[in-house]
Structures are given as C-alpha cells and as structure tokens.
Amino acid sequence: MRSNKNQKSAMDTSSQQNIIAHGTKIVGDIESKGPFRIDGAIEGNVKTEGKVVIGKSGSVVGTLVAVNVDIEGKFSGKLHLKGTLSLKSSAQIDGEVQVNKLAVEPGATFNATCTMGAVKTLANDGGEKVKDSKGQSA
Known part of the structure; x- marks a missing residue:
C-alpha cells in the first residue's frame, strides 16, 4: 500500500525539472x-507550462512555447511566451518572438521580429486565437 506522500510525488511532475x-x-x-534546462541540442518543437532555460552550450531550432524563457545559448x-524572455549577454536569437516582457543584456544577439503584449495561443480547432497579456481574448 502506498502512502499519500508517495502518491503525491508520483502525480505531481510539474515542479520537477x-x-x-x-x-x-x-x-x-x-x-x-514541468520546466526545462537545455544544455544540449533540440531540433523540433518544445511546449511546456513551465520555465525554460537554454544554457551557454544549449541550442534549440524549432518552435518553443512556454511561460518564461532565459537564454544564454x-x-x-x-x-511564443506568456511571460518574460530574458536574454543573457551570450544569447544568440534568430526568428520570430512573441512575448509579454523582454529583457536583453548588452552583448546579446537579437535578430528577430518581436511582438510584445499580445500572445497567440493555439485554439482547439487548429486555428489561432489572440489573447492580450492578461489572457483576455482580443
């Protein structure tokens, strides 16, 4: 028989990195x-309800949907972020960025089109809905 403590840890994976x-x-x-730390390479799409950290040796090529992202690599x-994109001085970004807030350290390379304040989310029918920074449909 399992104790309640074991059952809770087996079910709650959202806090494990x-x-x-x-x-x-x-x-x-x-x-x-749950959140991610990426020090390796990913070619594909990453979707999480948590935070993503791309370390200095990390790289992602594809679509990244998350709440907050810190990039060193x-x-x-x-x-597509609901929260904040934080670019460290060693970050190199190319592509399209849609965020609520953006923080860029001097030295970061940011070659992207950037939309702030409105966050697109995928609708159940495969179409796109536009939501403002407070999650209200626009």
Whole structure:
C-alpha cells in the first residue's frame, strides 16, 4: 500500500525539472508540464507550462512555447511566451518572438521580429486565437 506522500510525488511532475544534458541531441517534439534546462541540442518543437532555460552550450531550432524563457545559448525559430524572455549577454536569437516582457543584456544577439503584449495561443480547432497579456481574448 502506498502512502499519500508517495502518491503525491508520483502525480505531481510539474515542479520537477527536465534536463537535456550537454552532448545530448534530440530530434522531435517535446511536450511537458514541468520546466526545462537545455544544455544540449533540440531540433523540433518544445511546449511546456513551465520555465525554460537554454544554457551557454544549449541550442534549440524549432518552435518553443512556454511561460518564461532565459537564454544564454542559441535559439532559432519561433518563440511564443506568456511571460518574460530574458536574454543573457551570450544569447544568440534568430526568428520570430512573441512575448509579454523582454529583457536583453548588452552583448546579446537579437535578430528577430518581436511582438510584445499580445500572445497567440493555439485554439482547439487548429486555428489561432489572440489573447492580450492578461489572457483576455482580443
């Protein structure tokens, strides 16, 4: 018989961090409720309800949908964030960015089209809905 403590930890994976280690390459799509730290390489789409940190040796090529993202490494593709994108001085970004807030340290490379304040989310029918920064449909 399991105790309630074991059942809770087995069910609550949203607070556990997923780590893609340096030297690891993943090709494909990833979806998770928990946060990510990426020090390896991902070619594909990443969707999470948590925070994503792309370390200095990390790279993502594809679409990244998350709440908040801190980037020290490389990103190329589309970023859709409900919260804040924080670019450290070593960050290199290419593509399309849609965020609520943006913080850029001196030295970061930001070659992207950027939309702030309105966050597009995918509707159930495959179409897109536009929501403002407070989550209200526009």
